[in-house]
Amino acid sequence: MKIAISGKGGVGKTTIAAGLIKYFAQKGYQVYAVDADPDTSLGMILGLPEERIGSLKPIVAMRELIAERTGGNGAFFSLNPDVDSILEDYTIRNGNILFLKMGAVKPGGSECYCRENTVLNALVNSIILKRKEIVVMDMSAGIEHLTRGTARGVDIMLIVTEPTLVSIQTARTIQKLATELGISKIKFVANKIRQSKDEEFILSHLPPGDVIGLIPFQTEILDQAAGFNSEQSFTAAGITELATRLLN
Amino acid sequence: MKIAISGKGGVGKTTIAAGLIKYFAQKGYQVYAVDADPDTSLGMILGLPEERIGSLKPIVAMRELIAERTGGNGAFFSLNPDVDSILEDYTIRNGNILFLKMGAVKPGGSECYCRENTVLNALVNSIILKRKEIVVMDMSAGIEHLTRGTARGVDIMLIVTEPTLVSIQTARTIQKLATELGISKIKFVANKIRQSKDEEFILSHLPPGDVIGLIPFQTEILDQAAGFNSEQSFTAAGITELATRLLN
Numbered sequence: 001m002k003i004a005i006s007g008k009g010g011v012g013k014t015t016i017a018a019g020l021i022k023y024f025a026q027k028g029y030q031v032y033a034v035d036a037d038p039d040t041s042l043g044m045i046l047g048l049p050e051e052r053i054g055s056l057k058p059i060v061a062m063r064e065l066i067a068e069r070t071g072g073n074g075a076f077f078s079l080n081p082d083v084d085s086i087l088e089d090y091t092i093r094n095g096n097i098l099f100l101k102m103g104a105v106k107p108g109g110s111e112c113y114c115r116e117n118t119v120l121n122a123l124v125n126s127i128i129l130k131r132k133e134i135v136v137m138d139m140s141a142g143i144e145h146l147t148r149g150t151a152r153g154v155d156i157m158l159i160v161t162e163p164t165l166v167s168i169q170t171a172r173t174i175q176k177l178a179t180e181l182g183i184s185k186i187k188f189v190a191n192k193i194r195q196s197k198d199e200e201f202i203l204s205h206l207p208p209g210d211v212i213g214l215i216p217f218q219t220e221i222l223d224q225a226a227g228f229n230s231e232q233s234f235t236a237a238g239i240t241e242l243a244t245r246l247l248n
Numbered sequence: 249m250k251i252a253i254s255g256k257g258g259v260g261k262t263t264i265a266a267g268l269i270k271y272f273a274q275k276g277y278q279v280y281a282v283d284a285d286p287d288t289s290l291g292m293i294l295g296l297p298e299e300r301i302g303s304l305k306p307i308v309a310m311r312e313l314i315a316e317r318t319g320g321n322g323a324f325f326s327l328n329p330d331v332d333s334i335l336e337d338y339t340i341r342n343g344n345i346l347f348l349k350m351g352a353v354k355p356g357g358s359e360c361y362c363r364e365n366t367v368l369n370a371l372v373n374s375i376i377l378k379r380k381e382i383v384v385m386d387m388s389a390g391i392e393h394l395t396r397g398t399a400r401g402v403d404i405m406l407i408v409t410e411p412t413l414v415s416i417q418t419a420r421t422i423q424k425l426a427t428e429l430g431i432s433k434i435k436f437v438a439n440k441i442r443q444s445k446d447e448e449f450i451l452s453h454l455p456p457g458d459v460i461g462l463i464p465f466q467t468e469i470l471d472q473a474a475g476f477n478s479e480q481s482f483t484a485a486g487i488t489e490l491a492t493r494l495l496n
Contacts, residue, residue: 041417109429147356
């Protein structure tokens with residue numbers, strides 16, 4: 001299963017991505033955790049050492065490798081980091097989690113991230129997953145990765161939204177663009193639900209059958225993000241239910 | 249004065265941009281309010297009608313106009329929407345506020361927003377402001393607009409951050425990239441301050457002299473964003489102080 005997680009900035013994409021990644025890994029899945037945002041934070045939230053993330057080779061540098069394995073004709077290949085020494089430079093392993101990043105930070109005023117998005121798309125499209133392998137991609141904020149088509153080829157697009165009008169508006173735009181990309185399963189996850197009227201707000205603005213997760217507002221997440229709470233094992237409430245629904 | 253507002257997704261860029269825009273307009277400034285994010289929400293938060301925003305011609309379509317007025321050689325020109333009928337298609341006027349948007353939503357998988365960013369940069373670089381004119385640009389989330397150099401040419405880069413490690417990390421990356429762009433004044437605005445330890449967190453992670461605003465966490469903003477509170481005149485606490493410092 002290949003999952004892309006998108007939504008407006010700040011809705012909690014990375015928190016939910018990290019929660020799902022850790023859950024799947026605990027259940028024995030090999031999880032490819034892909035940070036598809038050049039402003040990297042997934043690795044940090046997964047607890048990987050900052051200097052390791054900084055020195056990791058980005059997916060954009062895999063261009064020749066992908067071309068070679070697909071014969072440049074859009075064919076498919078599988079990744080096997082256990083026997084494939086060439087992949088070591090591109091991944092950080094932490095138990096069942098294999099972390100990859102799309103691109104590195106470039107100098108101000110130097111260039112866009114078009115090439116990075118193209119190579120990531122080629123990778124997502126061409127890898128074949130074995131049983132008990134899952135890809136989770138944490139996309140960048142907003143809609144540009146959709147007009148670029150970066151996640152074309154995923155099985156599920158999860159759109160995270162808060163109970164705010166602007167966030168719902170972005171979620172709907174993403175749904176439209178993801179449909180245009182040909183992604184067949186597009187589902188919403190409502191995050192930061194503080195009160196029952198938040199839940200009502202979500203269910204009155206989005207088709208209830210398409211909302212597959214309701215995650216409560218949790219100050220522990222804010223504290224953890226600020227570094228006040230060093231408990232590594234904290235998992236946001238609602239993640240287990242969401243993960244279970246995704247696996248079934 | 250030309251101000252760009254940047255930061256990680258969800259830190260409150262648009263809320264702060266809208267607050268500053270309304271304050272400057274009340275003080276008699278002509279304010280060019282520029283939505284530099286293709287996933288538009290500044291216009292919505294400024295209370296402009298959605299269908300007017302949707303049908304507005306984007307700045308990217310001004311390419312020929314800019315080339316003509318600068319002679320294609322990077323010269324300067326002033327905008328005067330009051331006598332310049334050609335500008336009417338590109339702006340929505342609301343009192344002293346003139347709203348412009350960088351680009352429109354495109355079909356999924358069609359293309360990037362490189363051209364939009366280039367044209368916006370040409371505009372920001374080439375317009376000369378008269379006395380009592382201010383440009384406020386609400387940038388997209390993250391760092392790509394910086395590696396593209398979209399805001400090169402602004403006088404001040406305001407970097408909004410929450411009291412979280414990931415948000416501070418992005419703020420620092422933006423500061424580095426903005427310095428590389430040659431922007432001379434780069435300042436931080438700390439948003440969503442809930443408690444005194446949040447303030448301490450900010451001031452221990454960023455140079456205190458560079459933090460020119462501390463905005464408290466305000467549930468009214470969440471309620472307003474959800475549409476629960478229709479009071480249009482609500483202005484976030486801390487905005488007046490920030491705006492005053494910017495004017496001096």
